[in-house]
Amino acid sequence: MSSTLTSTKRGHPLSPLSLSEISSAVGVIRRTKNTGRETRFISVALKEPSKQKIGEFSNDPGLQIDREAFIVLFDNSKNECYEAVVDIDHAAVISWTHIPGVQPTMSSDEQIECEQAVLKSEAFRDAMKKYGVTDTSLVMVDIWSAGYYGSEEEATMRLARPLCFLRADAGDNGYAHPIEGIRPVVDLNTMTVIRVEEYDYVKVPPLAGNYAKDRVENLRTDIKPLEIVQPEGPSFTVNGYEVSWQKWNLVIGFNPREGLTLHQLNYNDRGKKRSILYRASLSEMVVPYGDPTATQKRKNAFDTGEYGMGTCANSLELGCDCLGHIKYFDANMTDSKGNLLTVKNAICMHEEDYGILWKHTDRRIGTPEVRRSRRLVISSVSTVENYEYGFFWYLYQDGNIQLEIKLTGILSLGAYPKGVKPKYGNLVAPCLYAPNHQHFFNVRCDFDLDGEENSVYEVNIVAEPADDSNPFENAFYAKSTLLESELSARSNLNLETARYWKIVNHNRKNHVGEPVAYKFMPGDNCIPFASRNAYWRRRAGFVENHIWVTPYSEKENYAAGDYPNQSRGGDGLIKWTSSDRPIADRDIVLWYTMGHTHIPRPEDYPVMPTTYLGFLLKPLGFFDENPANDVPPSVSKEGSNGSNCCHQP
Ligand SMILES: [Cu+2]
Numbered sequence: 216m217s218s219t220l221t222s223t224k225r226g227h228p229l230s231p232l233s234l235s236e237i238s239s240a241v242g243v244i245r246r247t248k249n250t251g252r253e254t255r256f257i258s259v260a261l262k263e264p265s266k267q268k269i270g271e272f273s274n275d276p277g278l279q280i281d282r283e284a285f286i287v288l289f290d291n292s293k294n295e296c297y298e299a300v301v302d303i304d305h306a307a308v309i310s311w312t313h314i315p316g317v318q319p320t321m322s323s324d325e326q327i328e329c330e331q332a333v334l335k336s337e338a339f340r341d342a343m344k345k346y347g348v349t350d351t352s353l354v355m356v357d358i359w360s361a362g363y364y365g366s367e368e369e370a371t372m373r374l375a376r377p378l379c380f381l382r383a384d385a386g387d388n389g390y391a392h393p394i395e396g397i398r399p400v401v402d403l404n405t406m407t408v409i410r411v412e413e414y415d416y417v418k419v420p421p422l423a424g425n426y427a428k429d430r431v432e433n434l435r436t437d438i439k440p441l442e443i444v445q446p447e448g449p450s451f452t453v454n455g456y457e458v459s460w461q462k463w464n465l466v467i468g469f470n471p472r473e474g475l476t477l478h479q480l481n482y483n484d485r486g487k488k489r490s491i492l493y494r495a496s497l498s499e500m501v502v503p504y505g506d507p508t509a510t511q512k513r514k515n516a517f518d519t520g521e522y523g524m525g526t527c528a529n530s531l532e533l534g535c536d537c538l539g540h541i542k543y544f545d546a547n548m549t550d551s552k553g554n555l556l557t558v559k560n561a562i563c564m565h566e567e568d569y570g571i572l573w574k575h576t577d578r579r580i581g582t583p584e585v586r587r588s589r590r591l592v593i594s595s596v597s598t599v600e601n602y603e604y605g606f607f608w609y610l611y612q613d614g615n616i617q618l619e620i621k622l623t624g625i626l627s628l629g630a631y632p633k634g635v636k637p638k639y640g641n642l643v644a645p646c647l648y649a650p651n652h653q654h655f656f657n658v659r660c661d662f663d664l665d666g667e668e669n670s671v672y673e674v675n676i677v678a679e680p681a682d683d684s685n686p687f688e689n690a691f692y693a694k695s696t697l698l699e700s701e702l703s704a705r706s707n708l709n710l711e712t713a714r715y716w717k718i719v720n721h722n723r724k725n726h727v728g729e730p731v732a733y734k735f736m737p738g739d740n741c742i743p744f745a746s747r748n749a750y751w752r753r754r755a756g757f758v759e760n761h762i763w764v765t766p767y768s769e770k771e772n773y774a775a776g777d778y779p780n781q782s783r784g785g786d787g788l789i790k791w792t793s794s795d796r797p798i799a800d801r802d803i804v805l806w807y808t809m810g811h812t813h814i815p816r817p818e819d820y821p822v823m824p825t826t827y828l829g830f831l832l833k834p835l836g837f838f839d840e841n842p843a844n845d846v847p848p849s850v851s852k853e854g855s856n857g858s859n860c861c862h863q864p
Contacts, residue, residue, distance in 0.1 A: 289373075298311075318778060321360065332406045333356040469544070474527075482842070503752070530561060540566070653810050706760060708737050
C-alpha cells in the first residue's frame with residue numbers, strides 16, 4: 216500500500232520547493248542573468264526562512280512567508296561559481312554572488328558526460344588496448360572527485376579522476392573487473408580528457424561477481440512470506456510535509472546536498488508541544504582510503520559536498536525495503552541544465568514494531584504488564600557510484616530519537632597480481648582487491664530544547680577513590696562539566712569514563728528540580744588513521760573531533776565548509792570553532808562526527824551486507840516520568856487485550 220503526496224496549496228514554510236516553484240526560480244535566473252548553455256544549475260533548493268520568521272509562523276500559522284530559492288550555478292566557460300537567491304513569489308533575483316576559487320558539487324549530468332568523454336578519448340582507447348579491450352562499450356567510468364594534492368591544475372580547473380571497470384556484458388557487475396593501473400584525468404569544463412595516467416599494469420580479474428536475482432544460481436526456496444498488515448491504516452497523519460505520529464510532530468525536508476532533513480521536531484507532553492530539535496541533517500561525509508599505491512592513493516570522497524546526497528537519492532518506487540503501510544515523499548530538483556527532475560518516492564515513512572517497549576510482572580498480582588514498542592521510520596537511500604548509504608531516522612514512543620546510517624552496496628575494488636598478498640587491504644575474491652578505508656559522517660543537530668537557549672555538558676563517569684567515604688571501594692558518580700566555549704567543547708569519545716553529552720535548558724526545570732535535558736549517546740566510532748597532514752584530512756577538519764558545539768549561525772551548515780570539492784582545507788567546523796565563541800545558554804548546534812573503519816572481508820563481496828552506524832538521543836529528565844507509561848496494551852487478533860503475543864496456531 217502506498218500513496219504519494221502532491222501538495223497543491225502553500226504548505227509549511229520549510230516544505231521543500233515544489234516543481235512549479237523550482238521552475239519559476241530557474242525561469243527568473245534564465246530571464247535576468249543571461250545564463251547560456253555553459254552555465255550549470257548545480258542545485259536549486261529552498262532558501263529556508265530565518266529562524267525568527269519560522270518562529271513567527273509557529274505562533275501564527277496563517278502567516279504568509281515568501282518562498283525563496285537558493286541556487287548554486289557554475290559557468291563552465293569561465294570556471295566560476297555563483298550563488299543566487301530568488302524571490303519566487305515576486306519573480307525577482309534577490310542576490311547574485313560570484314564565489315571565487317571554489318568548485319561546487321559535481322552534478323549527475325557531469326557523471327554521465329564525463330563517462331562519455333573518457334570513452335570517446337583517443338588516448339583512453341589506446342591505453343585500453345594494453346588490457347585487450349578494443350570495444351569500449353562495456354567499460355564503466357565512475358567519475359571520482361579529484362580532491363586536492365597541491366597541484367596547480369587542482370587549484371585552477373574543474374577536474375575528475377575516474378576509476379574504470381569492465382563489464383562482461385550489459386547486465387554484468389562491472390565492479391568485479393577493475394581496470395587497475397589507469398586513471399584518466401578529465402577537465403569537466405571542456406569535458407575532455409587531459410591525459411590518461413598509467414601505472415603498473417595488472418590483468419583485469421576475469422571471475423564474475425554477480426548479485427542480481429537473474430544471475431545468482433540456486434536462490435533459496437525456504438523463505439515463507441512475512442506480511443505486515445495494518446488493517447486500520449497507519450497511526451500517522453500527514454499534511455504536506457508536516458507529519459504527526461502519536462505525540463511526535465515534525466516537518467520533513469529534502470535538498471540536493473544533504474538529502475533528507477528533519478525540522479521542528481517536537482513531542483506533545485500532556486497537551487503541550489515541546490520542541491526538541493529545530494533541524495537535523497547529514498552535514499558532510501568523507502571516505503578516505505588507506506593504500507599508498509598509485510591507483511589508490513588519491514581516493515577519498517566527500518559524498519555530500521562533492522556528489523550531493525540528495526542528488527544521488529534513489530527512487531524507492533522500484534523496490535522499497537520497507538514493509539507495512541508506506542507513505543512516500545517525492546524529491547524535486549533539476550538536472551544541471553535546469554530541467555525539472557523528480558525522484559519519485561525518495562523518502563519513505565512507515566511504522567515498525569520494535570519488540571518490547573517495557574514490561575513488568577508483579578508476582579503478587581500475577582498479571583504481566585507489557586507494551587509493544589512502535590517506531591516511526593523516516594528514511595532515504597543514496598547511491599554514490601558503487602556505494603549505498605541509507606539514512607534512517609527513528610522516533611520512539613519513549614521520547615528516544617535515533618539516527619541509523621546503513622552502509623551497503625559494492626566495495627571500491629582493484630585488481631591484484633596473482634599470488635601476492637596485499638598489505639593495505641584484503642583480497643575479496645581471486646585477484647580482486649579491496650583497500651582499507653574509513654567512512655566519516657558528520658551530523659548537524661540544531662537543538663531547541665524547550666526553546667532556543669540551550670547548553671551542553673560533557674559527562675564523565677568518575678570512580679571515587681578509596682577512602683573513609685568509600686569503604687567498600689564501589690562508588691562512582693557522573694561528573695557534568697558545562698561547555699562554556701567552542702574550543703572546550705571539541706572532544707572525543709572516551710571508553711574509560713563512559714563519556715556522553717547532555718543538552719540542557721537551564722530555564723526549564725523538571726519535577727526533581729533539574730534542568731530539562733536530552734542525552735547524546737554515541738554509537739560505534741573511530742578516529743582517522745591518516746596523518747593529520749594528509750591532504751584529505753586537512754580538507755575534512757570535522758574528523759579531528761567527534762563532538763563539536765557552535766553557537767547557531769545561519770551561515771554554518773556544512774562541516775567541511777560550503778565547497779569541499781577540490782578545496783585546500785581549513786574550512787568548516789575547524790575554522791569556525793577556532794574563534795572559541797561562547798556556547799552556554801544560547802541557541803547552539805551540536806555536530807557529531809562518527810566513523811566506521813572498513814577492513815574488507817570476502818563476505819563483503821559481491822555486495823556488502825549492511826553495516827550500521829549511528830547515535831541515540833534519549834530524554835534525560837526532559838519528562839517527569841516515562842512518557843510511554845500511557846501506551847495501552849496491544850490488541851490481539853481475538854480482540855482481547857492484555858496480550859502481547861501473536862496468534863498461535
Ligand atoms: Cu566501506
